[in-house]
Amino acid sequence: MIVASNLCKSFGELQVLRDINEEIHTGEKVVVVGPSGSGKSTFLRCLNLLEQPTSGQIFFEGQDLTDPKTDCNRLRQKMGMVFQQFNLFPHLTVRRNITLAPTTLGLQTAEEADENAMRLLTRIGLADKADVFPRKLSGGQQQRVAIVRALAMNPDVMLFDEPTSALDPEMVGEVLDVMKELAREGMTMVVVTHEMGFAKEVGTRVLFMDEGEILEQAPPEEFFSNPKHPRLRDFLAKVL
Amino acid sequence: MAWLTSLWEAVWHWLSTAIFAPIWQEIYKTVIEAGRWRFYVQGIGNTLLMAAVACLIGVAIGLLIAVVKVVHASSGEKPKGWLRILNWFANFYTTIIRGTPMVLQLLIIFFIVFAAAPFHMAIYVAALAFGLNSGAYVSEIIRAGILSIDRGQVEAGRSLGLSSAQTMRLIVLPQAVKNILPALFNEFISLLKETSVAGWISVVDVTKAGDLIRTRVPNFSPLLVSAAIYLAMVLGLTRLLKGIERRLSQSDRR
Ligand SMILES: Nc1ncnc2c1ncn2[C@@H]1O[C@H](COP(=O)(O)OP(=O)(O)O)[C@@H](O)[C@H]1O
Ligand SMILES: [Mg+2]
Numbered sequence: 001m002i003v004a005s006n007l008c009k010s011f012g013e014l015q016v017l018r019d020i021n022e023e024i025h026t027g028e029k030v031v032v033v034g035p036s037g038s039g040k041s042t043f044l045r046c047l048n049l050l051e052q053p054t055s056g057q058i059f060f061e062g063q064d065l066t067d068p069k070t071d072c073n074r075l076r077q078k079m080g081m082v083f084q085q086f087n088l089f090p091h092l093t094v095r096r097n098i099t100l101a102p103t104t105l106g107l108q109t110a111e112e113a114d115e116n117a118m119r120l121l122t123r124i125g126l127a128d129k130a131d132v133f134p135r136k137l138s139g140g141q142q143q144r145v146a147i148v149r150a151l152a153m154n155p156d157v158m159l160f161d162e163p164t165s166a167l168d169p170e171m172v173g174e175v176l177d178v179m180k181e182l183a184r185e186g187m188t189m190v191v192v193t194h195e196m197g198f199a200k201e202v203g204t205r206v207l208f209m210d211e212g213e214i215l216e217q218a219p220p221e222e223f224f225s226n227p228k229h230p231r232l233r234d235f236l237a238k239v240l
Numbered sequence: 241m242a243w244l245t246s247l248w249e250a251v252w253h254w255l256s257t258a259i260f261a262p263i264w265q266e267i268y269k270t271v272i273e274a275g276r277w278r279f280y281v282q283g284i285g286n287t288l289l290m291a292a293v294a295c296l297i298g299v300a301i302g303l304l305i306a307v308v309k310v311v312h313a314s315s316g317e318k319p320k321g322w323l324r325i326l327n328w329f330a331n332f333y334t335t336i337i338r339g340t341p342m343v344l345q346l347l348i349i350f351f352i353v354f355a356a357a358p359f360h361m362a363i364y365v366a367a368l369a370f371g372l373n374s375g376a377y378v379s380e381i382i383r384a385g386i387l388s389i390d391r392g393q394v395e396a397g398r399s400l401g402l403s404s405a406q407t408m409r410l411i412v413l414p415q416a417v418k419n420i421l422p423a424l425f426n427e428f429i430s431l432l433k434e435t436s437v438a439g440w441i442s443v444v445d446v447t448k449a450g451d452l453i454r455t456r457v458p459n460f461s462p463l464l465v466s467a468a469i470y471l472a473m474v475l476g477l478t479r480l481l482k483g484i485e486r487r488l489s490q491s492d493r494r
Contacts, residue, residue: 048399050395073402078401081395081396081399083395083396085392087392087393087395088396089411091414100410101397101400101402146396153401
């Protein structure tokens with residue numbers, strides 16, 4: 001579904017991604033782990049072109065995102081993204097946060113979008129918050145709304161960049177639960193996280209990233225029980 | 241108590257003959273005699289008209305320039321060619337406007353750019369000149385307001401498939417307005433006072449009205465009356481804008 005080929009990204013002199021070749025298939029739940037500063041966010045943000053790769057290509061459903069002729073906005077509609085800092089729109093109600101993109105882009109009528117938003121909010125137990133502004137919600141609630149805001153576009157893949165890292169510990173569970181449910185429903189997911197429990201439980205494949213390279217990857221059982229690369233062993237020793 | 245009353249009467253008599261009567265006479269000569277107030281009324285109308293039109297032009301130009309600069313700055317290492325040209329023009333514009341005096345800009349626009357404009361059109365040319373000038377300053381205000389919005393907001397908008405224009409219009413600008421308004425209101429108030437150089441191209445604004453009357457009533461009062469009129473307009477506008485600002489911030493606290 002997503003193919004990154006010879007993906008490189010530098011910020012000025014600093015080379016953050018070094019020639020990454022990776023393929024994400026429909027239905028996979030790929031978990032990306034690694035020390036901070038290793039380029040995980042940059043990798044994820046290159047996948048939907050929030051960062052412009054310095055060189056290399058990104059294909060999404062067969063189309064080359066890095067080709068200037070490609071309509072990135074269209075393709076992004078099918079790639080939901082959830083951010084560490086939630087990034088809800090503070091000037092809009094929860095409902096409007098969810099319906100803004102589908103109605104603006106003419107994908108749903110106002111009534112359809114509204115119905116859809118209420119259905120999604122009911123699923124995460126926040127239907128009663130539809131008409132409040134985001135700042136009235138707890139961090140966990142905000143992140144759950146951010147997830148359904150992305151889902152309202154009916155994406156084919158969901159990208160998560162450390163969705164629980166900015167949350168108080170007692171709110172991590174509620175967000176992970178929503179993500180687990182999403183995984184059970186068969187959503188294709190790419191998740192950058194430090195939650196090793198989530199990686200073990202939900203991941204179909206775990207990638208270890210360090211200094212801009214994917215040093216090792218394996219299904220979670222093998223990844224955690226039989227790490228091969230010394231840097232991965234170091235990393236796991238620190239986080240587990 | 242009788243002596244107190246007579247003292248008061250004496251003081252009052254002195255006040256009215258030595259102070260109030262001359263002042264009243266001055267004001268009468270300056271404002272009422274020979275219908276001179278009509279100059280001031282005309283002046284107030286022209287000053288307000290120029291300020292209002294210039295304000296609209298200034299906001300329109302300022303918004304355009306600010307968006308060009310912000311989009312250019314955020315488009316990474318290699319912006320598209322047309323964007324580079326627009327950005328170059330925006331920089332050129334703000335540099336020229338902010339680097340030269342207002343009066344000179346007014347004269348150049350009236351006598352060179354609009355060399356053929358008849359004098360009764362002078363007020364519109366003046367409004368345009370003030371608007372072009374204000375636009376350069378407003379652009380900086382709006383740019384700062386846009387930059388005050390967290391990058392994550394743009395990223396969230398773009399990740400949902402919205403174009404950069406849609407993200408700007410629906411997500412960034414509505415949030416930036418709150419940071420922009422106070423500075424923008426100050427700019428409006430400065431603008432009202434800056435129109436006082438319109439007399440250079442023979443527009444009868446509040447300043448020019450006072451100046452014209454001064455030639456008939458050769459004293460200090462015509463200009464003081466002009467000053468008092470500006471002061472009243474500025475205080476009135478300040479109150480109005482503060483009221484609007486307060487109402488907006490209340491509706492924002494929901
Ligand atoms: N916009 C940027 N400009 C300059 N350097 C950046 C930018 N974004 C990230 N970096 C740098 O790239 C490196 C990788 O960052 P990131 O992808 O965020 O790592 P991770 O998500 O794994 O913690 C870091 O050294 C970071 O400082
Ligand atoms: Mg990161």
